[in-house]
Structure formats: C-alpha cells, structure tokens
Amino acid sequence: MSIATEHKARVATAGNGGNGGSHGNGIGTGGGRHGGAGGSGGAAGNHRFLAAVARFVSRNGALVGLVILCIVLAFATPAFLTANNILNVGIQCATVAILAFGQTFVIVAAGIDLSVGAVAAFSSMIMAITGASMGWNPWLTILAGLLTGAAMGTLSGIANAFLRLPSFIATLAMMSVARGLTLVVSNGRPVSTSSLVNFFGSTVGHIPMPIVTMVVMGVVASIILNLTSIGRSMYAVGGNMEAARLSGISVHKTQIVVFMLSGLFAAVAGLVIAGRLHSAQPQAADGYEMDAIASVVIGGASLAGGKGKISGTFVGAILLAVIRNGLNILNVSSFWQEVVIGLVIAFAVSVDTVRRKVDAH
Amino acid sequence: MSIATEHKARVATAGNGGNGGSHGNGIGTGGGRHGGAGGSGGAAGNHRFLAAVARFVSRNGALVGLVILCIVLAFATPAFLTANNILNVGIQCATVAILAFGQTFVIVAAGIDLSVGAVAAFSSMIMAITGASMGWNPWLTILAGLLTGAAMGTLSGIANAFLRLPSFIATLAMMSVARGLTLVVSNGRPVSTSSLVNFFGSTVGHIPMPIVTMVVMGVVASIILNLTSIGRSMYAVGGNMEAARLSGISVHKTQIVVFMLSGLFAAVAGLVIAGRLHSAQPQAADGYEMDAIASVVIGGASLAGGKGKISGTFVGAILLAVIRNGLNILNVSSFWQEVVIGLVIAFAVSVDTVRRKVDAH
C-alpha cells in the first residue's frame, strides 16, 4: 500500500536505515555504498567518476529500467536508435514532462494535482481565443494563458490550504471546472493559434522547441526545488507538516505556491501542445494528469510526500514516451499495446526496487 | 497537500491532536464532542438519540453537504424528489458505490487502486464470453468473472507487497493490462450477456437489482472492515505500517487481501454494469476508478490511510450520483455541467470541513 508506505517505513526505521523493512532510497547514501562496491579497480579519479555515475543512477528511480528498455528496443528494431527517432521521443515526452515537473512540486509537498491536463487545455484555449477572436498581441496572449494557469493553480491551493479540501478533491473539482470552461469558451471546437504560439511547437533548424522548452522548465523546476527556500519548504511540508510548522515555515503559503507553480507549468505545457497542433483543442491533454503523476512516481517520488527529484521525474516521463514510441514503431496491435504498456511499466519500476534490494545487501 | 498530510499531522501532533494543524476526524471522538454540545435540552433518551444522530453525521464525511444539495434540488425541480427518481439515483450510483466499497479497503490500508474500472470491464467480459462463445452454465460464467476479478486484484497485491511497487504504479499497470486483455478477448466488440447476468441489472417488480446488489456488497464490506481481523488489520497497516508489523500483523498478507477484495468487488460491479447494458462492453467503466476514489475520499477517508468507513463511502457515491442526476434533470448545458460538477463537489466537501472546524470550537 504504497501511497504512504515508504514514508512510514523510513520514519519507522530511524537508526537502522539499511534493514529489510526499509525500501526507501536513502538520500545520498546509495551512491556512497555503490561507489564503494565499484572501487576496487582504477585510479582514484576514475573511481570518483564511477561513484558519481552510480550515485546518479541510484538517485533516479527507474533509470536502470529505462536503459534496459532502450537496449531491448535498439535490438528489436533499427528504427529506434536513430538520431531522428531520439529527437521524436524527446518531442513526444515534452508535454508530459513539463506537466510532471510541475506535479513534482505538488507530490513532494504530499499533495496531488489532478487538474494539470485540464488546466493546460484551458490555458492554451485562452491563448488561442485572446488571439483569434480578440486580436491581442501574441505575446500578450501567451502571458494571459500563463497567468490563467497560475491563477487556477492558486485557486486549488487556496481550496487546499484554507478550505482544507484534500488536494485530491480540490484538484478533481478544478479539473472538472477547467475542462468545462474550456468547452464553454471554445464552444467545443478547436481554435487556431498565432504563429508565435506555433513557434513553441515547431522545430527551428534542427532544434525542436518543445525539447528546448522542456529543458528550460526542467532546469527552472530543479533550481526552485533545490536552491530556493520555498523549494526546500516543499520537502519539509511534505516530509513532516507539523515539524515544518513548528520550525516557522508557513505551510499555507507553501501549499499555495506549490499549486500555483503546478498551474503555471501546466500552462507552459498547454503552450507546447497548442504549438504542436497549431490550435487549441478543447480535449487537449485529456488524461495527461495520470501520465504526469506516473512520471513523478516512477521517478522515485512517494505520494506520501517529502521525496522526489526533477531528474527522476524526467526519467519517468521519458520512460513512458519510449514505451509508446517503441510499441508504435514495432506496430504492436492496439489491443495488445495496452497490455504491453502495463507490463513494461510494472517491469521498469520493479527493476528499480530489485536493484535497491540487491544494493542493500 | 492532503494525500498524506493527515497522517503526518497525526504523527506530528501527538499530544496536541486538536490544534490548528490537525484536521483529522478523530475516530470516535467527534461524536462525543457533538453529543456534548447538543446536550443541554430534552430528556435523556431524546438526548441520546440526538447524540447518535450527531455522531452518525460527524462520522460520515460529506453527509451534510449531500443533504443541503438534496434540499436545493428538491426546491429547484419537482422532478427530483419523486419516488421514481430516487430509485434512479440509487441505480445510477450502484456501480460506482460497489467499486468504491472495494476501494475503501485499499485506501484504508493506505493504498490506491486505479485498476477497478478496467478490472470490472474485464470480469464482465469474461462472464459474457464464457457464456456466449463457450456456452458455459450461466452461474459458472459469473463465478469465472468473479474469480477473474479477485485474481487480478491479487496480482496487483503481490506486485505491491513483494515487488514493492507503489500501489499507484502496480494498479496503473494492471489497469492497462486489464483493459488491453478486455479488448483482446472481445476483439474490441461488445458481447451479449446471459439472462442471468442481465438479471443483476434489471428491476424485478419494483425492486431494482443493482440497488439490492449494492446494499448486499455494502453490508459485506462493512462486516469485513469492522468485524473481521483482516479488516481491522487494514486500519492498522494503513494507520502505521511499522507499528502493525511490530504487533505481529502480516503486512504482506493484508496488502494482498485488500487488493483481492478490491478486484472481487470490481467484478461484482462489472456484473451489474453488464446486467444493465445486457452486454459486456470493451470500454465499460472507463474512468470509474476516479469516481470510486473520489467517493471514498469524499466519504471522509484519507489517502494517507488508516481512516475510512463504508457508510462514508456510500455517502460519497450517492453525492456524485445526485450531482449528475440533478444537473441532468435541471438540463444544465453539458459544457457548463462540468463546471458545476466541480464547484458542487468542492462545495459539498468543504461544508464538511467547515462543520468540523465549527465543531472543534
């Protein structure tokens, strides 16, 4: 029962972090252990490099599963490991990755945001409509869309912090509201977007803007989470809300910022989707929240909060995109595809737990 | 951030459970408080009755929100409070309620089961196919379907307990696998069901079988959760896995049973859906997991585990059905409907938190 399990296991084994009961990934310890294991040969520099690699692997959730999957696919079809296809995978994971970066804030702070897909759709619709029917300056339309996303997120945050709605309920409600508003303002029809919006979905020269946007957002998210005090507060609130409060951290403020950021990231994802389709779709990003949450969890975060990294989330999002890309390329029948997707996800994530188990011995 | 918040608040506020930070509903304490508050007038018997009512209300999540909603609807349209429509609401909530009863086990034990909709579809497809193409005895087909559901649940449980997959991932994978298998075995086509299966979706005389089935499953779920040792173990595992383990409760066994039951209940829901539609649909119950989880959470459970009641879940499921029924009857435009659904859910659940806050003073 792992929504909250990992947290409890870890708390409970204070003072015996490495025992059988704890399957948490000790922050910053796995690498050390690993490094030790690989330390018999080579010069010291080499050793340190290996240790750093090992630490990176051990900190990034399903990375091993992803690598295995890629190797399998590379052998299965020559079409997989081409420069072009790798770029494709990058483009295809961009939207979910951006949503998942935003979702990481929320999950680290022990919440969940079900509204990200709908908020992405609504924000992109705002960008399209302010442009198409209202004739605003393209930059202004994008700004309006981003503010819309941030505002919707803020509303979820307020409902969570002040109305004390569980985040599951607050964002379920927001998902419904945002999707409904999208249908209302668009009357259920796609609306074309400006060439500025489309730029964010296009490939300029050899550089795909969705990937650029994803990388920028990933770096921003990583900086927020690691280097700002609001980012660190997210870990504190998610890890032990009461301790955070007793230490003078404003839990409410943290909660609101977390959802605001998630909404803002969703709006950026909406920009990329609309840019790719040259239009805002009323049903855009429908169900993407599940992919986003799955990316974060595959990346090693726990829904119990206090844990999660942008690099892990990134691995999770790539994993999902690679699975879909691979199945498409291999032309697996669409009925079997669902079966295979399920099995591969389960496999890729359990590789990680098996690795950790072995690691611990 | 309430997925796991309440749990942590609880851990952290040991010795100060009633402070501003904790919004948990103390098991069995709310009622006492309430009873005390209402205790100034009336005879002792009357007082006790009022206290019992108050306790029931305070223990059952969004009941107050539901009642307010019903009153509003009754004033808004005469069509709402007719015997016929009330039966309709009952029938309309049956499937989700049954799924949500099963989901309650999982959430109480601090997990989540995303596969219930897909498992319901696959189980009903098994009932249909073993009947239609294989000519099995109708009772046997139903048995096969129920066993299928239980088996799929068990697999999720094993993945969760032994592969240490977070339940979110294990059941996300199972959702995909079950939906895929449904498409594979049915070749993407609906399959008609036997008249025995259809019986479970029909109204016999004035008695709608979906409601009967829902009530029976509710009672069974309630007995399991309250009176059996495995049910009590679910609360223990969900409340503090480590403490449960150190008290000799088998966490693995509990986890597996929890998902097995969830799968079994999903199969029963599948029976009702197929019975109502006289066919097993490959896309049946798509997305119902969200309604089921929402019912449980609206009913007062916390995704952090250790909390939840069948009666609360029932209130949650009815609330969702009433909202949809009411908006239909009021003929709210389908685009606005989504907006309104979101707002009403948020409202109904926050009534409960506001009530608790007032209560606490």
Next chain:
Amino acid sequence: GTSNSSSSQYKVSLLVSTMNNPFFVDLRDGAQAEADKVGVDLLVSDAQNDSATQQNQAQNAVSQGAQAVIINPVDSDAATAAVAPLISSNIPVIAVDRAVTDTTVTSYIASDNVQGGQLDADALAKAIGESGKIVILEGTPGAASTRDRGQGFKDEIAKYPNIQIAAEQTANFDRSEALDVTTNMMQSNSDIKAIYAENDEMALGAIQALGSKAGTDVLIFGFDGTDDGLKAVQAGTIYATVAQQPKVLGQKAVDAALAAIKGESVEADQSIDVKLVTKDNVAQYLSSDSSTSSDSSSSSTSTSTE
C-alpha cells in the same frame, strides 16, 4: 436562441454519446437550431462515451418529462437496454448516427460508417494507383465507429491486392495523439503512400506530423467532414474525407421527434448518405458547414434528403 424554448410545449431529450469531438458538437448544434426553429425545448445530455452513463441519462430523461428521446448511442448493443423502458412506456425513440441493436425505434437516422470506410478505401486506392504501402490511424479501440470504419475500409481495400497495410495503430480519435503516433509509424515505415485516419481530428494530427509531406508524398484520408477537416481538403493536405453532415443528422432527428410527438407518421429509416469530399466538391460543403450560424445548416438539407 433559447428565448422561445422556455415557452415551448414540447420537450425532447437528446442523448449525445460525447461532446469531446466537434462532430457531435455539430450534431447538437444542428438539433438545437432546428429545435429553436420549430419550438421544441431540447434537453441535451452528454454521456462522455460511457454506455452506463447514457442509460442513466435515458432514465433521467423520463424524470425530466421528455416526450421523445433522441439517442446517439455510445454503443449500439448497450443502447438496447437503455431505451427498452422508454419504448415500453410509449415514449418515441429516435436513434441518430448509430443504431440501437435489435430494437424497433421510431426512426433511425444515420450515416453509414461501413459505407464511409468503403468510400475512403476506393478513393485511396485510386489516388495511389492501386499499389503501395499504407497505414491506418484507428479510433478508440472498442468504439462502434472504430469497428465499422475499420471494417468497411479493410474489406474494401482487400480487393486491391497490391495495397499493403503496413501498420495499424490507435490514436483514440485524438489530434495530438495522432501527431505522435504518425511520427512514430513513419519512423519504421518510410515508404508510406497514404494514411487512412478514422476521423478528421486524427487526419489533422497526421498532417502536423508529416509537415510538407502531407498531401504530396503521403496522401491523407479522413472521416467526418468537420470544419477543420474540410479546410484541410481545400488546402490539399487532406486528400479526401467522408462528409457525414452531422448538423443534418441533428436537424432530422428533431424533426422526427416532433412528428412522433404530434402523432404524425415518421419515416422509420432515414439514411443520410455519406459523401466523399475531395478538392473538387469541397466548396459546396465548406460554404454551408464552415459557418456556425444555424440557418445555413438547414440549407444544406437538399444535399442529403432522399
């Protein structure tokens, strides 16, 4: 305008399978425009592609006091159980776009998805010179329209031995999914001559994926004839699509419902022909369908009534 609907004496319920798709929005708009015109109070419900929800909405229609029910089934088989109580309590039922299996409804007004698939297949075969590799973008697995369009297309294309279906992948009737899926399929099949998309939304996604190849190296075939789809036909990026005239479907359905309430006789089977739309004839569809005003849709009636 809903101004006259509140005072109207007739209540008709329209159960739409989903509004997640402009096709059904058009169907609803056609029905609404007609309802406003003839003075019917139209109660619209969206089943979000769920048969059980649709059954709930059929029940609720009775509570609402609907005198006739127009159903656009999520699934034909499942709709049987949903409309049974309506029929037994003598409420006229009109099936639109998709049939209700084994049920005598008051009227069945539909375009034929199997036939549409055939039209696309023949057009495609002709356009690529009856030989070469093609791929199919499938609709949502298990949906009735996916089955019928797939079947109609594949049965027909089988008649051309030199055409091979190199890949079939689902994009769930969704534009952005089609963008990714097409990109990926092209990765393993570079020599594709044509793509059959089971609706226009997916065809539009494929165009996005192919970029400048769309309509030149690779011909794209759609289904539905939505506004965006028709514009793409005009632009030459979609080679052909199958126009279903959803607004006409909606309009006819309301007419049939009203007639049934009034006790007038109603034609039991009104098949609205599906038409292949190519660059040659797109103008006539565009003029009527690309405008959202309600009366223009009624002017297109002439093209489809029998």
Next chain:
Amino acid sequence: MTHLSLVGVSKIFGNSKVVDNVSVTVEPGKVHVLLGENGAGKSTVIKMMSGIYQPDGGHIEIDGETVTIPNVDAARKYGIAVIHQELAMVPELSIMENLFLGDLPRRAGFVDRRAMRRKAEDALKIIGLDEDVTRPMGELGVARQQMVEIAKALMQDASILILDEPTAALTRRECEQLFRIIDDLRAKNVGMVYISHHLDEIARVGDIVTVLRDGKYVDTVPATAPEDQLVRLMVGRNIENQYPREAQKPGRTLLGVAHLTRAGVIDDVSFEVHAGEVVGLAGLVGAGRTETLRAIFGVDPYDSGTVEVDGHRLPRHAIARTIAAGVGLVPEDRRTQGLILGASIADNLGLATMLPTSRAGFVDRAGQRRAEKATADQLHIRMTGIDQETGSLSGGNQQKVVFGKWSMSKVKVLLLDEPTRGVDVGARVEIYELINAITANGGAVLMASSDLPEVLGMSDRVLVMSNGRISGEMPAAEATQEKVMALAVSHMDEEVDG
C-alpha cells in the same frame, strides 16, 4: 535580556481545561523547571510560550508588556527557541537542512549550501555530535535526532530557550554535555524552561521549580528541594521506593541468544535470560542495544547466530512467529513504531491480541474491549475514555499504551527498549510493578535503557554493550554507574590500540 511571563493562562481542549490559571516567569540567566505528572499540562504551557497554542484565558508578557505570540515565527522574533518533546524533524531531509529548517542561509535569494554546511558542522561540534551533516535525519537513531534538535535550538542564539524533556532519549554522557551547555547559556544570561521526569537532573540544572498537577499551579520551590518533596508536590503522595524490584529465584532459560551477528551492527552477542529474571542492557548511544532487541524480535534479519525461546529455536526475521512464541517488544520510538496515533487507545491496546483471539476470522470484539478497558485502568492512563485518539494523549500516557499492548497479551518474554521514556515517577513505578508481575508469573524481561539508575534499580543482572558487542556482565547488586560506564566506553580504548 528578555523576561517572559505567562500570567494566569488557561487552555481548553474540548470539554477539559488542560491548563488552568497557571503563571510562570522565565528570568534571564535562570533555569525554570516545570514539573508534573504525565498529562499535567507542561507541554501545553510551553506551547503557549512558543506561539503554537493561544491561551484561552490569561495573557503573556514580555519585558512587562502584554503581547500575543500568534505563531512560531513571532516567537522566534521574540528570541524564543524551543526543543519540543516530540521531535520536529523531517526524516527525508539532511541533518543540516533540519538544523536550518524555516530559516535557510541564503545568498542572492538562493540557498547557500556551503554556508549551511559550515554552520551546521559548527553547530554539531558544540553539542559534541560527530555526524556527516548531509546524512538524512531519518537514518539517525532517536538519541542522535534529539541531539540535532538541541543543536537546532541552540543555533538560534535565543534569549529564551525552552527544553521539553530533552534528556528523555539520551544517555548519561550526552546529558552531561547538555548540562554543560546549559551552564554556559546561563552564564550568558539566557533564560530557560526545563522539563524532565528525571528528578536527579533538577538540582543539577535548575534554579527554581514550578509544579503543576492536573493543569493547575501547585507550588514554586527552589531546585535544591529534596526529591521526595518534589514527588509529593507532583503526585500528592509519597513514593516509598522508586525502583520496587521484587527479585525472583531464576528458573529455566526462557530466552537464549547465541552468537547473534549482524554485520556492522551487532557482533557475536550471546546471553541468556531466565524465568523470573530482569536483565538490563546498558550502553552508550549506538552501542547496538536497540539492534539486538530488534534482531531477537525478528524485526531485522541477522547474519548468523541463534535465538531460542523456552528451548525452541525461533526463525530469523519472522515477527508473527516470535510473538506466537510468547515474545513482545516495546520499541524505542513509540510514535513511529509503537502506536497508531490516529487510532483509539482501545485499538492500540488490542493490536497484539487481535489476531490470536479472533475466531473464524472474526475479532472477539466484546472480549477485546473488556481486556482493553481493564488494561487502561490498570495502567491509570489519563484519558477521556478508551475511544480517545491515541495521538492526543500526553507523551507519558502514550508510552503506557505501548506497554499495555504487551501486558494485555500476557507475554513470556518481554523486550523493553527505553520503556519509561518520558514517563513520570508515579507512572514509572506502575510500569515497574507490571514488570514485577511478569517475572512473578514466571516470565522474563530484557530491558535496554539509557536511564542508568533504572537499569541498576530494576535489573537482577546487567549486560553492558559496547560497539555491537557484550563488553561485560555483572549482577545488579554489584553494579555501579561507574563500572557500567567503564565497560560502555571500553571499545574506545580498543580503537586507540588498533
């Protein structure tokens, strides 16, 4: 420096007045001890000083001016720092981040990790804790976590420092370190509030003592007042004997541990505990006592060695089988390992007996409830009823619930890890009486404790652990604190040699 006064404050939870018209003054350079039984309201009082609770009556004065302290941040701005009774730490975050929680060092708007690391290392040095500051807090034992909490409060350079049972989890050595720090602070004119259930500490650290009983002010006396006077003020009666051990004649071997080894944690541990015997397990923090108990109980696996109960060998790493063999464990940390804080007292008391007493899968509700009530009464748990949420009990009363869980299940062998952490003198005697009852009935008790007087007073035999090994054994009658400490630090000499 700051004067802080609570003037006639009260606090109400639900229907009960938990603190009733209490006045306390904290003066610069003085240590004000708060004394009272479990649930007397001590923690509630200090939470009103630190912005966590608002008084329902009375007011707070700082330097003579009436103020409100709406939240923790405000308290911090007044120069008030608090070490809470229950650890306020985030297990996932590193030690250094926990030290700076809520006030991270920043440069140009970003967290300055280098400065944080440097300051954190300095802070740990002050309290004499040798840990890598980047280690996650959750990996530390309770004692070390407590040390970090102390360092965190000290770092704030507060003018008022509140310490709520800071020594409950510490061994003598760390306590001494803390007392020296307190002496320093006193010299620097910091005002302090000190709460502890170890009466012997009061004269050592305190200046004045205020005693609370049932939330009410009882008296203020100098810290030099004799212990039995303090006890009388606290509990309203005399306690004749703080360690009422009734030794039995040792019977057959009930617990036999041979060559128990777990790499890096415990090393070739062998001993026996006989029927009727209480064996004490002493040692420094990190000596491996907790690990030994966990290995015996089947919580953690071990690499080699055997555990026998009543002559039957126990399987490795199998808690349920161990419990079935008649063994119970009161774990070190009640909140994470002992209790389901969100569940009722009844549910917690019945946790270990629920499965064994159920029939055909059904819980024996009536029987369990009867036993739960009886146990709660026997332990004098201060509660509104057995349906009260366990998390809302005072710390000491929570500990009694953990103890009660095993006393209800009538164990043959009871493993105790810091059994009286945070338990008041009166209640401690009640727990000791339960230990006596268990041995009188032919049971055996193995008790790891950092409270040396307790080990010496309640054991029949003392084992001393050091660096994962048993470094010595002696009958309690011959044991003294000095002898035990000598054995406890013995590995340090070895390290010097090796």
